Amino acid sequence: MAMLTKRVSVRCARSLVYTHTEVMPDWVKTFTKLEYLHVEGTFGSSLSVLPNDMFDDMxxxxxxxxxxxxxxxQLPSFAGLTSLKSLNLAVFPSLVALPSVDTLHSLERFxxxxxxxxxxxxxxxxIRNLKWFAVVDRGTWCCNGFYKPCNLSHSMxxxxxxxxTPAATCLDPNRSEKVPTAGTLELIAKFPFSVCAGEALVPGILEGPPTPETMAQCNGTLxxxxxxxxxxxxxxxxxxxxGVACDPNPFPIEMRRRQIAKGVGDLCDPTAEAWLGCK
Known part of the structure; x- marks a missing residue:
């Protein structure tokens, strides 16, 4: 089990990407000057819990x-994150609720x-200054009647x-809890094309960790x-x-085709990328 150690210096930025960190020690809350935090796990090695007061003084x-x-x-309280401008939460299939965001007055990207x-x-x-709000790949609140009529036929x-994850059920229309406030509905309405607008992910869209077999085909060549x-x-x-691995996700393929067609991004290799339109 990998654990962050005190040999890590207290800097303004901390990025732990694919480091197999599984335990965040209690003393991480002493990083009170931290400005940037990126912790990315893998499907085989990741965090399962964070200290309850981790963000209290950040x-x-x-x-x-x-x-x-x-x-x-469960995530720790966000109450101490009064300067947070960008919050990205991705791939938490066991998370059942978000903490209160009442103190995230500075948030611009969610x-x-x-x-x-x-x-x-x-x-x-x-959250009054939000410039970008995106919700993708299913939260059942998108279709269970939380903020619009329940539609259980939706893929989310x-x-x-x-x-x-099992199929959702409709929330009770006469419930007294889990009722969106007027402010919540107003914010969601500002982002109709990026909040609950798509379908749930299907196999082939979300890349799992590379394997020796998927990497061998590429030999490091993008x-x-x-x-x-x-x-x-x-x-x-x-x-x-x-790592560079064979990926059937159609979106990066289309992205690269468009980059080549428009002459943007990395210079294309006519040998490796002729199939994408490189000449």
Missing amino acids: SALTFMHLGVHPGMQ VIAGLPLLDSMPDLTA CQVHQIWG YRQCEVSGYPEAMCYSARLM
């Missing part, structure tokens, strides 16, 4: 990304991705094809064409800073 923190922590069921058990949202009234309320059984095409790609 008023300097402005950016936080927590991603791929499948076993975590991304929730892959939190399939969320059946409601906390009161969002205090059905059995999740990746996480295996954008090379490769093969994954059951998919029409696949490309060697480094998803989320992972």
Whole structure:
């Protein structure tokens, strides 16, 4: 079990990406001058719990990304994060609720991705300066009647094809809890194209950790064409800073085609990328 040690210096930024950190010690809360925090786990090694008071004195923190922590069921209080401007929460298939965001007055960017058990949202009234709000890959609150009529036929309320999360049920229309405030509804309405607008992820869209087999086809070469059984095409790609591996996700493939067509991004290699339109 990997654990952050006190040999780590207290800097203004801390990034722990694929470090197999599974335990965050209690003394992490002494990082009171921390401004940037990025902790990215893997599907085989990740955090399952954070100290309850971890953020109580982190008023300097402005950016936080927590991603791929499948076993975590609860997050610490956000009350101390009074300067936070960007909050990204990704791939928490066991998380059942978000903490209060009443003190996140400075928040400008809020991304929730892959939190399939969320059946409601906390009161969002205090977040007045939000410039970008995105919710992707199922929170059942998108379709269970929390803020609009219940629609259990929507993919975000059905059995999740990746996480295996069971189908949702409609919230009681006469409930006294899990009722959105006017401020919450107003904020959600400002982002109709990025909040609950898409479908739940399906296999082939979310990249898992590379394997020796998927990496062998690429041999470190980005954008090379490769093969994954059951998919029409696949490309060697480094998803989320992972190793270059054969990936059938159609979105990076389309992105690279558009980059080549418009002459932007990395210079293309006519040998490896002719199939994408490179000449």
